[in-house]
Amino acid sequence: MIARRALFAAPLLATPALAQSWPERSLRIIVPFPPGGPVDGGARVVAQVLQEQLGQPVVIDNRSGAGGSIGTEAAAKAAPDGYTLHFGSTGSLAVNQTLVPNLSYDTRRDLTAISVVSAVPMLMVARTGLGLSDVADAIQRARRAPNSITYATSGPGGAPHLAGELLRQKGGVELTMVAYRGAAPAMTAIIAQEVDTTFLDPAVLMPHVRDGRMKALAVTGPQRLAALPDYPTLVESGLPGVEVENWYALLAPAGTPRDRVARIHAALSTALARPETMRSYVEQGQRVLNLNPEAATAFIAQEIDKWAQVVRSAGMKPE
Numbered sequence: 001m002i003a004r005r006a007l008f009a010a011p012l013l014a015t016p017a018l019a020q021s022w023p024e025r026s027l028r029i030i031v032p033f034p035p036g037g038p039v040d041g042g043a044r045v046v047a048q049v050l051q052e053q054l055g056q057p058v059v060i061d062n063r064s065g066a067g068g069s070i071g072t073e074a075a076a077k078a079a080p081d082g083y084t085l086h087f088g089s090t091g092s093l094a095v096n097q098t099l100v101p102n103l104s105y106d107t108r109r110d111l112t113a114i115s116v117v118s119a120v121p122m123l124m125v126a127r128t129g130l131g132l133s134d135v136a137d138a139i140q141r142a143r144r145a146p147n148s149i150t151y152a153t154s155g156p157g158g159a160p161h162l163a164g165e166l167l168r169q170k171g172g173v174e175l176t177m178v179a180y181r182g183a184a185p186a187m188t189a190i191i192a193q194e195v196d197t198t199f200l201d202p203a204v205l206m207p208h209v210r211d212g213r214m215k216a217l218a219v220t221g222p223q224r225l226a227a228l229p230d231y232p233t234l235v236e237s238g239l240p241g242v243e244v245e246n247w248y249a250l251l252a253p254a255g256t257p258r259d260r261v262a263r264i265h266a267a268l269s270t271a272l273a274r275p276e277t278m279r280s281y282v283e284q285g286q287r288v289l290n291l292n293p294e295a296a297t298a299f300i301a302q303e304i305d306k307w308a309q310v311v312r313s314a315g316m317k318p319e
Contacts, residue, residue, distance in 0.1 A: 023055075023056045024056075025056060026057040026058065026059060026083075027056060027057070027082070027083050027084070027085060028058070028059045028083065029046065029058060029059070029086065029250075030061045030063055030072075030074055030084065030086050031060055031063070031064075031087050032068035032069070032072050032086075033064050033071070034062055034064045035062050038089075038201070038246070038248075039087065039092075040060070042118065042248045043248075044060060046087060046117065046250055047059070047060055049267065049271035050267055050268065053268075053271060054263075067091060067157065067319075068091055068092025069100055069105075071086070071092070072092050072093065072096070072105055073104045075251070075252075076105040076110035076111055076253060077253070078253045079253065080252065080253040082252060082256050082257065082264070084253060086250070087251075088248070089248050089249070090159065091157070091158070091246075093107045093249060093251075093300060093304075094107070094300060094304045094306075094307050098307065098308040099316055099318055100318055107304060110254050111252070111253065112252045112254050112261060113291075113293050113297040114250045114251055114261055114264050114265050114293055114296065115250050115268055115269075115291055115296050116247055116290075116291040116295075116296045116300065117247075117250055117268070117272075117288070117289065117290060118247065118248055118286045119246065119247040119286065119289055120201065120221075120245060120247075120284070120285055120286040120287070121219045121233075121285075122199040122246070123199070123200065123202040123206070123219055123228070123231070124197060124198075124199050124216070124220060125198060125199075125200070125205055125209065125215060125217060126138065126197045126214065126215045127193045127195065127197070127214060127215075128215055130149075130215075132217065134218075135217050135234060135238070136237060136238055138217065139238070139239075142171075142173035142174065142175060146174035147176045148176075149175050149197060150175070150177070150178050150195045150197070151164045151175050151176070151195065151197045151198055152180055152186035152190060152194075153180065153186060154179075154180060154181075154186050155180070155181060156179055156317060156319055157311070157318055159246055163199040164177055165310050165313070165316070166310055167242050169313055169314075170240070170241045171239050178195050183200050186200065187205065190208075190214050191208060191213050199244070202219065202228060203285050216231055218231055218232050218233060218234050218236075218237050219234075220234055220244040221243060221244075221287070222235070222245075223287075224236075227282060227283065247289070247303070249296060250264070252264070261293055265292060268290065
């Protein structure tokens with residue numbers, strides 16, 4: 001089930017003197033996506049936190065490409081000394097394990113979980129001209145006329161595609177996927193009435209919901225968002241098991257000493273406990289999870305298994 005021995009097969013703990021002296025130089029966080037995106041933004045928050053708590057510079061090393069596989073592979077092959085960390089997401093750490101053929105790394109075997117830091121659900125919206133009242137209305141229409149409702153995605157294997165496929169499989173409905181090259185074109189397509197629905201980041205969609213350019217139906221996470229309390233979850237809307245979140249995790253190469261993993265997590269926990277830090281995450285529509293290494297290991301393993309079933313059932317292929 002969970003390759004706990006592999007994830008935490010660390011060498012003997014450092015002596016107390018060595019433990020106290022670490023870190024003695026700067027750390028780097030490999031981010032497998034370009035600057036400016038949500039994963040990069042989350043990594044930069046974590047970098048600032050660790051720099052404050054550990055007393056050493058923490059630099060971001062963006063290594064994008066192949067849906068996050070290039071940067072994740074680089075982190076998996078880095079020296080397991082605690083000086084190289086990795087900040088990844090649902091796609092690069094869980095979905096790619098099944099989606100990408102001949103992947104050069106195994107998340108459970110080659111990386112040590114430090115924490116799953118936060119998670120953000122998507123918002124399911126519909127074009128205004130469709131006249132949907134709620135999710136139940138959308139499901140009824142889709143069952144009456146299979147494949148009549150279209151949904152926009154940011155590309156095959158992306159979070160909106162995963163959400164649509166999970167809804168299709170769990171809800172017993174047939175939807176038609178329309179792939180766009182990124183989240184921005186997918187959002188534009190909804191506004192232009194080209195497609196019926198989509199699933200995207202709430203922070204991106206809410207301005208358009210407020211000005212009446214699209215209708216919000218539900219959030220895809222396990223609970224309502226504090227920033228959007230009036231919108232139900234898909235589970236509340238009668239779709240048990242349809243939960244999709246983009247989560248962000250901090251990891252290190254397998255074999256990184258446990259005392260250093262524990263120290264990094266403690267530094268992160270100290271900062272995440274601050275009210276102002278919690279508030280900033282809530283304002284962005286995120287839930288702070290801050291899972292400890294053991295809980296993060298189990299969580300990531302469960303996510304790998306969950307999305308493997310969806311990817312295989314849908315026959316998803318990477319672009």
